Amino acid sequence: MSAAQCLAQEKIWFDKSRYDEAERRYYEGMNGPTHAPQETGANTILQDIARARENIQKSLAGNASQGAGDQSELVSRMRSLELENQNLHNVVQDLRSALSLLESRVAALERTPAAAPSVQVTPAQQPKVRAPVEEDDDDLDLFGSDEEEDEEAERIREQRVKEYAERKSKKPTIIAKSSILLDVKPWDDETDMVKLEECVRSVQADGLLWGSSKLVPVGYGIKKLQIQCVVEDDKVGTDMLEEEITKFEDYVQSVDVAAFNKI
Amino acid sequence: MPKDRIHINVVIIGHVDSGKSTTTGHLLYKCGGVDPRTIEKFEKAATQLGKSSFKYAWVLDKLKAERERGITIDISLLKFNTHKFSITIIDAPGHRDFIKNMITGTSQADAALLIVSAAKGEFEAGISRNGQTREHALLAYTLGVKQLMVCVNKMDVTEPPYSQKRFEEVVRNVTVFIKKIGYDPTSVPFVPVSGWSGENMLAASPKMPWFKGWKIKRKEGNASGKTLLEVLDSLSAPVRTVNKPLRLPLQDVYKIGGVGTVPVGKVETGVLKPGMLLTFSPAKLTAEVKSIEMHHQGLQTALPGHNIGFNIKNVAVKNLRRGDVAGNAQHDPPSDVASFIAQVIILNHPGMIKAGYSPVLDCHTAHITCRFAQLQEKIDRRTGKKLEDWPQALVSGDAATVKLVPNKPLCVESFFNYPPLGRFAARDLKQTVAVGVIKSVEKIDQSPKRLAQRAPILK
Numbered sequence: 001m002s003a004a005q006c007l008a009q010e011k012i013w014f015d016k017s018r019y020d021e022a023e024r025r026y027y028e029g030m031n032g033p034t035h036a037p038q039e040t041g042a043n044t045i046l047q048d049i050a051r052a053r054e055n056i057q058k059s060l061a062g063n064a065s066q067g068a069g070d071q072s073e074l075v076s077r078m079r080s081l082e083l084e085n086q087n088l089h090n091v092v093q094d095l096r097s098a099l100s101l102l103e104s105r106v107a108a109l110e111r112t113p114a115a116a117p118s119v120q121v122t123p124a125q126q127p128k129v130r131a132p133v134e135e136d137d138d139d140l141d142l143f144g145s146d147e148e149e150d151e152e153a154e155r156i157r158e159q160r161v162k163e164y165a166e167r168k169s170k171k172p173t174i175i176a177k178s179s180i181l182l183d184v185k186p187w188d189d190e191t192d193m194v195k196l197e198e199c200v201r202s203v204q205a206d207g208l209l210w211g212s213s214k215l216v217p218v219g220y221g222i223k224k225l226q227i228q229c230v231v232e233d234d235k236v237g238t239d240m241l242e243e244e245i246t247k248f249e250d251y252v253q254s255v256d257v258a259a260f261n262k263i
Numbered sequence: 264m265p266k267d268r269i270h271i272n273v274v275i276i277g278h279v280d281s282g283k284s285t286t287t288g289h290l291l292y293k294c295g296g297v298d299p300r301t302i303e304k305f306e307k308a309a310t311q312l313g314k315s316s317f318k319y320a321w322v323l324d325k326l327k328a329e330r331e332r333g334i335t336i337d338i339s340l341l342k343f344n345t346h347k348f349s350i351t352i353i354d355a356p357g358h359r360d361f362i363k364n365m366i367t368g369t370s371q372a373d374a375a376l377l378i379v380s381a382a383k384g385e386f387e388a389g390i391s392r393n394g395q396t397r398e399h400a401l402l403a404y405t406l407g408v409k410q411l412m413v414c415v416n417k418m419d420v421t422e423p424p425y426s427q428k429r430f431e432e433v434v435r436n437v438t439v440f441i442k443k444i445g446y447d448p449t450s451v452p453f454v455p456v457s458g459w460s461g462e463n464m465l466a467a468s469p470k471m472p473w474f475k476g477w478k479i480k481r482k483e484g485n486a487s488g489k490t491l492l493e494v495l496d497s498l499s500a501p502v503r504t505v506n507k508p509l510r511l512p513l514q515d516v517y518k519i520g521g522v523g524t525v526p527v528g529k530v531e532t533g534v535l536k537p538g539m540l541l542t543f544s545p546a547k548l549t550a551e552v553k554s555i556e557m558h559h560q561g562l563q564t565a566l567p568g569h570n571i572g573f574n575i576k577n578v579a580v581k582n583l584r585r586g587d588v589a590g591n592a593q594h595d596p597p598s599d600v601a602s603f604i605a606q607v608i609i610l611n612h613p614g615m616i617k618a619g620y621s622p623v624l625d626c627h628t629a630h631i632t633c634r635f636a637q638l639q640e641k642i643d644r645r646t647g648k649k650l651e652d653w654p655q656a657l658v659s660g661d662a663a664t665v666k667l668v669p670n671k672p673l674c675v676e677s678f679f680n681y682p683p684l685g686r687f688a689a690r691d692l693k694q695t696v697a698v699g700v701i702k703s704v705e706k707i708d709q710s711p712k713r714l715a716q717r718a719p720i721l722k
Contacts, residue, residue: 176279178356179330181340185515185527211333218527219556219572220519230333231358238360239693253515254585259340260364262284262356263330 176233181226181259184245184252189221191251197225199248207235226258268349269500270568272371274408275354276399277378278389282416286378286458287341287352288323290491293465296343296352297326298335345496355399362402362610362695363688367625371683373501374410375403377441381426381433381455382417390440397444398610401644402698404445405608406686407678411451412494413437418471419457427473430455445645452477452486452494465492504567508595509533509541510681512627513587517572518580523553526583527572528628531683533591535565535573542592545599545672546583549592550575586629588674588684598706599672602636607689607699608644608662615656621670622696626687631673633689637666664702677701 013019055071184200186193193215201210211228218224229241242255277283291297305322312321329335341352353372355361365372377400380386389396403411415437421429438448454463454477462468467489477494478487486497510532517525539552553574555562565571590597609616620635641651644662657663678685678700689697 174279176357177331178358178361179333181336188517189519209333212336214336217559218570219559220517220522220525220574221559222517222519222525222527222572226336228333228336230331233356233358237358237693238364239690253517256514257364257368259353260356260358260361260368261341261352261354262358263327 177263178231178233179259179261179263180229180231180238180241180257182229182241182245183216183256183258184225184227185218185254185256186222186224186251187253189223193223193225196248196251197227199251200225200227200245203241203244205236205240205244207232208241230263268344268347270351271348271373271498271501272351272353273495273498274365274372274375274399274403275352275378276375276396276403277355277414277416278380278385278396279357280382280385281378281380281389281396282458283378284327284354285323286414286416286456286464286491287354288326289458289461289464291341291343291352292323292326293461294343294345294492296341301326301329301335345492347496348498348500350495355395357395359694362398362698363625363690365402366406366686366688366698367627372403372406372408374412374498375400375408376412376414376495377437378414378416378458379433379437380417381415381429382420383422385417386433386436390436397440400441400444401608405698405700407682407700410498411441411446412498413441413451413453414458414491415453415455416458418455418462419460425455425462425468425470427471430471430474443645449480452479452488452497454489454491454494456491463490465490504532505534507532507681509535509539509589509591510597510676510684511535511589512629512684513543513583513585513589514628515585516580516583519574522574523576524578524580524583525572525574526587526589527570528589529570530565530567531627532567532681533594534567535571535589536563540592541575541589542596543578543583543587543589544597544674546587547599548578548582550578586627586631586673588627597674597676599674600669600704601707602666602668603675603677603701603704604639604664604666605687605699605701606642606647606662607665607697609657609659609697611694612657612659612691612696615658616696617656622689622691624667624669624673624687624689626673626675627684629673629675631669631671633667633669633673635665636668638663639666640664665699675701675704677703 182200184196186196197213209230211230213225213227215223216226231237231241238257238260245255246252275283275287292302302322305325308325309321341354343350343352353365355365377396379389379396400411413434415430415433418425418430434453437453441451442448455471455474456463457468458464462470463474468474474489476487476489479485479497481499483499488494488497509530511528511530513526513528515527517527519525535552535555537552537554540549541552542549553576555565555571555573557565557569557571562569562571565573588597616635616638618635618638621632624631624633638654638657639652640649641654641657641661641663642649644660654661654663674684675687676684679702685701687699687701688695689699
């Protein structure tokens, strides 16, 4: 292989540094004008970083008090924040006192519902109180939102509220009660029905009152115990009654609700 | 007067303050629902106390007090007679367990009487969104109570008393309300009454001369009249299900010395006769009926509604249990189901119901955990129109078509074929979380051919 050939196939770029230099200059020349602001921007950032580093180091060293110019700036900012915070606190406190005032007022009004002025005031206040309640009840609403006109809805609500207040003052505590008739079935015709009834009546609960009972013939000598009870709706459920009665498994085969009525 | 009156159950729904107790009390009082001696006793006392002018109200109050003490069983079964019917009243309580009882209980309502108050403010509150009235009315409709009547009560306290304008206003509002539930208002009679003073209850009231009477259009024929009693008499008698195949869910099974095995239950459809070959499901047993008894009397034919005990051959007590269903072995025998498609309404569930949810289902006398295997469609509660395919979750108030899979053998039927075996309540967290009607069932030992049937509640 000749030297020329060698050189022709030369794969090493001997004067690369020169080209690089030229390229660098070229781009520097081209980007020169825009370069400057960027650099200053970068500089400020760098400076900031440096300052922050300094600060961190200082605070780490535990002599943060020797504040540089920037630190004083931060301190002043913090002060303004503190001031703002205090203002907010004041506002919250004002609101709180206002709310407690309202509360006491409402309580006072509720205490004297029959009084003439309260009837006038309550309609104005009740809607606020009732609104969330209505929302809560939405999950019970089987009809979705109804496309009632605002006017109509408002009218209805107004009337309702009036009625509500009236009713409240008239009969403050009516305990909803139901009358339940239970069929208690034994295992066979030889079950001691007297003992069975004793067991049933031994079930005690708040809001549960056992009433009269009788034995009803079923067939083939089997009798069932039909027993009456009165329950307070919020306190006693049929599940609980069934559960408690069927616990006497030596006597009781099953329990059915024969009648369930409002009182 | 016909001696054998047709028996019919009427559920009374209405707001606490609609005066429904007073109104039902009035009917009971005037139509022989209260022991005459009791009334006499109270009436005498009322006169002695100088309360004869308020006699009626006073007696009602006393009766209520008596019921509250639970002394007499007879007055807890609210029964009275009209010209045609012997009516048992179910005065719907607000009790949270009542809904389950309305679905699985022994007395199913044939008709519903909605009582609303015409008194100022009370009507608006009664029919409000959060009211139990809506829930009960919707349930009645969903559970196939097709006949509805409306009583506009407390006409004596409207402003001015017996106001025609107020009555019309209430009727207008209630019409919208019942239409939303799904009832056809032209088949619903509206009567203005006063349960307190008795206007238009048994006799047409001279105080409301403007009331020209109610009119209804029904498939079974049109009817009209003026009083509430006439409305009750206009009810169509419940469709007899004698001609259907036998279905008898067992309540209890007894072992009687010298007799043998005696299952007890209520005939829901069809007839039962001695000598019949029965199939029990899911027990998968066949046995011959030897004899039938009701109230210790031998019976040759047991009809729907009869609560009976019957003696069967060669079956041990332990092989049968509550929740099994008896049917004629030769005529569409009952079978347990692999799964069933039901339309459910979520009533009270604090969170989201997703596929896999497994509450306990109460259906006829059975009490079995079932899994919501697929949530197929979310639907509009009123129209039954599809809202969404394969919903991710259901919340309170939603209605949906769901595929349910029992985790133990269970025999249920489509609501269309055997209504009492096709409705259920789903219970969880000690409350009724959902109610449903079964659209179709996939039987285990038969080919699933019944998928085409849709429950009639979907209009």
